Amino acid sequence: HYHLGTCSEKDIEDYNQMTEWLLSRTRHRPKIAVVCGSSLDIPYFPVSTGVSGILKGKSCVFMQGRFHLYEGYSLCKVTFPVGIFKLLGVETLIVTNASGGLCQDFKVGDIMLIKDHINVPGFAGQHPLCGPNDERFGIRIPCMSDAYSKDLRKLALDISHELDYTNFVREGVYCMVSGPNFETIAETRMLQVLGCDSVGMSTVLEVAGAKHCGLRVFGLSLILLLYIVSLDYSREEKMRAEHLQMMLNTLIARSHQLDEGINVN
Numbered sequence: 001h002y003h004l005g006t007c008s009e010k011d012i013e014d015y016n017q018m019t020e021w022l023l024s025r026t027r028h029r030p031k032i033a034v035v036c037g038s039s040l041d042i043p044y045f046p047v048s049t050g051v052s053g054i055l056k057g058k059s060c061v062f063m064q065g066r067f068h069l070y071e072g073y074s075l076c077k078v079t080f081p082v083g084i085f086k087l088l089g090v091e092t093l094i095v096t097n098a099s100g101g102l103c104q105d106f107k108v109g110d111i112m113l114i115k116d117h118i119n120v121p122g123f124a125g126q127h128p129l130c131g132p133n134d135e136r137f138g139i140r141i142p143c144m145s146d147a148y149s150k151d152l153r154k155l156a157l158d159i160s161h162e163l164d165y166t167n168f169v170r171e172g173v174y175c176m177v178s179g180p181n182f183e184t185i186a187e188t189r190m191l192q193v194l195g196c197d198s199v200g201m202s203t204v205l206e207v208a209g210a211k212h213c214g215l216r217v218f219g220l221s222l223i224l225l226l227y228i229v230s231l232d233y234s235r236e237e238k239m240r241a242e243h244l245q246m247m248l249n250t251l252i253a254r255s256h257q258l259d260e261g262i263n264v265n
C-alpha cells in the first residue's frame, strides 16, 4: 500500500512483528546500523536486504540499498528500517549515499562527510514525522540542528588524516530532492545559492527519523558527478558593468537623435 503520510496502526504492528522476527532469527544484538546507498554495495545482495554480523569486532546490521520516495514508497516506509534499528537496540546509524557535487571545490570521487542537510521534500510537507507522534520513538518536535554527530565527524576527519585521505575527504551540506530526475541547471544554481554542497534523493528522511528516536548519526556521501555551473560571476560582472556603462554613455551621447526625432514629428 503506497500512501504519503503518517504511520497507520498496521505500520506500528509491522514494527513489532518485524522486530520480534529479526530478534528470533539472529543472536546478534547490533549497536551500529549501516544503510548502504548506491555508493556501497554488499556483493550478491538483492536490493533492500538486511544482514547482521560482526565487522571489526563490532556487531552491526547492514541494509543493502534503501527505499526511495521516487520509487513510490510512502514516507513511513522510507524510515521504517530506522525504527526497526531502534527497536533492535541500535545506537548509531551510519548512512551512505551517492550524490551530485555542487561545491565548486569538489571533484568526482570525493567523499563528503555530511555535516548538515536541507530537506526539500520537508519544505513541501512531505516529512516522515508528519501526523500523530509515535511517543515510543521520540518527542513531537525534535531538534535537527545537531543531526550529524560532531564527535563522529571529528573521528572521521582524524581517520582521514591517518589514512592520508585528506585530499579527497571533504565536509559539506547534503540536500535531498525527491527525484527522480536529475536537477535542471536553474535548480542546480538555486541549490548552490542555498548553501548545498551536494544533492541526492535519499538519506535526509532516514536521518530525521533517526534523530527523532535519539540515534547518533554519521553520514558519508560519495560524489558521483559534478555540476559545473559556476557561481563565480565576478569577471563577467566586471565586464558587464563596463558594457552597461558604455551603453548608458552612448545612449546619452545619442539622445539628441531622439529629441530631434520627436521634434521632427
Ligand SMILES: O=P(O)(O)O[C@H]1O[C@H](CO)[C@@H](O)[C@H]1O
Residues within 6 Å of the ligand: 036, 037, 038, 039, 066, 068, 096, 097, 098, 099, 200, 201, 202, 203
Ligand atoms: O542516495 P542513494 O540511495 O545512494 O541513491 C542515489 O543514486 C540514485 C541516482 O543515481 C538516487 O537514488 C540517489 O539518491
Ligand code: HPA
Residues within 6 Å of the ligand: 098, 099, 100, 101, 182, 183, 199, 200, 201, 224, 225
Ligand atoms: O546529481 C545527483 N542528483 C540527485 N541525485 C543524485 N544521486 C547521485 N547523483 C545525483
